[in-house]
Amino acid sequence: MGSVVGKITVETPKYEVIQSTADYEIRKYSSSVIAEVTYDPAQFKGDKDGGFGLLANYIGALGNPQNSKPEKIAMTAPVITKTSEKIAMTAPVVTKSGGEGEGLNELVTMQFILPFKYAKAEEAPKPVDERVVIKDEGERKFGVVRFNGVASDDVVKGKVENLKKCLERDGYKVIGEYELGRYNPPWTLPPFRTNEVMIPVE
Template sequence: MGMVFGKITVASPKFQVLHSTPTYEIRQYSPSVAAEITYDPATLKGNKDGGFSILANYIGVLGKPCNKAAEKIAMTSPVITTTTTAAEKIDMTAPVVTAESGGRVRMQFILPEKYKRAEEAPEPVDERVVIREEGERKYGVVGFSGVAGEAVVKEKVEKLKAELERDGYKVAGEFVLARYNPPWLTLPPFRTNEVMIPVE
């Protein structure tokens, strides 16, 4: 149980730190392949990590892998979640729908580096799991420990956005929450999280 104290014992995606300040980093991530699921949290009856178990089954964390090659895929960290709001594609004059009322959650596992293209990854059995390629991307990133509750995350996002804009970075999309420790293995004070905001 070496992970209880938040020691991260699995691979993480490769990135280069382009700029570092006392409060945040600008990182450039290499291209990668991700397994993702997009779901409406309301359909999962308060099970916050509902998407997690479906992705975990795909790679075979807890048993037989649910992919057509029956291939066990190494777990990497972090688990990445993005909340998209239903109002996103609508003209900004429309009311902005909050995550709770109309949002869908997109959860991703970044697959190990040996998979360079989407078609190299084993095909999921569950059609809700989608394999996609992520190109090179740049984020402003701030780390914090503890439970990544909604209020805490919101505060971190607002502060980071303000700092990035103040320093001349152009925010280029929705923030992403990266959680590095499986919740069932790690006590809250030792969990590592990051809020990541895409920048141009």
């Protein structure tokens, strides 16, 4: 999935650039098949990337593929992560943010985009681990900003806020939460890492 100096040598998603500005691109992504896992980082000692191993096992990146065939599936880029609020099944629901507990009420969804040869979810091998879900992702439109370096929480937050402002300034309607796309493995030197913040627009 790439090298120490950040060369991207794997399959990446197909998209069409609808508009390009100094601040961002508006892209229309083709439909794709994704493997995803949603988890509470607390299950992985607070590691937000804890789901990576489950997806890597499914495609066989870390050894024998953990799928029904078993079939080795090529790694693609980017690896996509998004967070959502954990919804408690109690009443009343009290949400506190800030302080030590910040971020602890979030669930993380991590996605691998499967190679183009899988046109529909049912064509992809079935995961052995039921936490891994295979699904079809329809055509979607995003406002996207690309940046290099480490995609730390603070950096990403700044990019998201700025991108939202720019999109709203230019009349785009934001229709969902942001996604973070990371194109390189952890061993890539930070200055050579490629990341993208993607916000769905109408």
